[in-house]
Amino acid sequence: MKLEQLVRPNIRDLKPYSSARSEFTGEASVFLDANESPFDNGFNRYPDPLQFRLKDAIGALKQLSSEQLFLGNGSDEAIDLLFRVFCAPGKDNVVAPDPTYGMYEVCAEINNVAYRKVALGKDYALPVEALLGAVDEHTKMLFICSPNNPTGNSFPVEAIERVLHHFKGIVVVDEAYIDFSSQLSFSTLLARYPHLVVLQTFSKAWGQASIRLGMAFASPEIIAYLNKVKYPYNINILTQKHALQLLCHEEAVREQVERILVQRQLLAEQLAAMPIVLKVYPSDANFILVKVADANHVYRLLSAQGVIVRNRNSVALCEGCLRISIGTEHENAQLIEALKAMEL
Numbered sequence: 001m002k003l004e005q006l007v008r009p010n011i012r013d014l015k016p017y018s019s020a021r022s023e024f025t026g027e028a029s030v031f032l033d034a035n036e037s038p039f040d041n042g043f044n045r046y047p048d049p050l051q052f053r054l055k056d057a058i059g060a061l062k063q064l065s066s067e068q069l070f071l072g073n074g075s076d077e078a079i080d081l082l083f084r085v086f087c088a089p090g091k092d093n094v095v096a097p098d099p100t101y102g103m104y105e106v107c108a109e110i111n112n113v114a115y116r117k118v119a120l121g122k123d124y125a126l127p128v129e130a131l132l133g134a135v136d137e138h139t140k141m142l143f144i145c146s147p148n149n150p151t152g153n154s155f156p157v158e159a160i161e162r163v164l165h166h167f168k169g170i171v172v173v174d175e176a177y178i179d180f181s182s183q184l185s186f187s188t189l190l191a192r193y194p195h196l197v198v199l200q201t202f203s204k205a206w207g208q209a210s211i212r213l214g215m216a217f218a219s220p221e222i223i224a225y226l227n228k229v230k231y232p233y234n235i236n237i238l239t240q241k242h243a244l245q246l247l248c249h250e251e252a253v254r255e256q257v258e259r260i261l262v263q264r265q266l267l268a269e270q271l272a273a274m275p276i277v278l279k280v281y282p283s284d285a286n287f288i289l290v291k292v293a294d295a296n297h298v299y300r301l302l303s304a305q306g307v308i309v310r311n312r313n314s315v316a317l318c319e320g321c322l323r324i325s326i327g328t329e330h331e332n333a334q335l336i337e338a339l340k341a342m343e344l
């Protein structure tokens with residue numbers, strides 16, 4: 001299918017806002033075009049609307065060209081923009097496994113787009129046939145979060161590729177947790193699948209949740225549509241500068257990921273050995289899903305001891321489950337201690 005047939009007609013025809021800074025190309029020293037303050041305080045100018053320097057650095061790291069890169073105010077911005085580019089409100093729908101990351105459904109509702117949930121299979125497997133069966137002529141996007149939140153498992157590459165082969169709308173593969181996973185990123189398959197969008201974020205392994213920086217990788221055509229719809233200056237200068245610095249210290253991030261992986265293994269073993277824990281699900285992410293007999297009760301007792309975990313008891317297929325982020329060695333020890341206190 002041609003991409004133009006997937007894009008909302010009004011977006012296809014949209015003439016985007018053209019900022020002063022994006023119209024001018026060349027060398028200049030007197031900037032009287034954007035009604036900024038002329039007094040230099042380091043922040044008086046609007047930031048680069050397309051974040052060229054930052055995209056060069058990220059592109060080098062991810063082995064992608066800048067035209068394949070979109071940067072957003074968190075990957076949540078990219079999710080919302082994808083709805084606004086591809087889904088006509090009140091008409092189109094999207095399909096996603098259930099349970100998965102909650103923002104897909106929230107964005108669907110905000111945009112008045114029907115959200116079709118398909119239950120995960122046994123052991124939280126990707127239900128490929130059922131997902132494809134839920135698709136109709138108004139299905140514009142299909143979301144796959146791998147490793148999946150809140151279950152923690154990755155889906156096999158072959159299963160995701162089967163979806164890519166059979167669904168001709170936009171396939172969004174959310175890789176927020178890919179750095180904790182043993183799987184390869186789908187970003188290496190962009191050339192093969194022009195309808196693939198890969199999402200990654202600085203919020204998890206990079207340890208930068210507060211700067212709000214997310215990434216989408218896709219064909220230059222799809223990226224151009226995201227750029228057309230985004231706010232002109234969506235990434236502020238503090239975030240752009242900070243991220244550029246950060247990219248020079250990639251090995252420190254890798255080291256932290258290694259430490260999380262060691263703690264994940266340790267925590268999984270300790271939890272599995274506790275009578276209060278009925279099941280520890282395998283994790284490819286920086287959290288573990290754990291089944292207990294009475295999740296609400298355990299959640300309350302943990303909270304009372306100052307330990308906050310995510311109660312997933314009311315989520316489909318997660319009855320009795322708590323989602324526990326991997327903390328520092330000390331924090332994880334406090335969690336174990338608080339759980340042991342309950343067993344007395």
Ligand SMILES: *Cc1c(COP(=O)(O)O)cnc(C)c1O
Pocket residue numbers: 073074075076077101145149174176200201202203204209213214
């Ligand atoms: C945490 C998370 C994100 C990250 O969102 P940001 O807006 O980049 O902080 C995206 N997808 C999933 C599945 C997540 O769990």
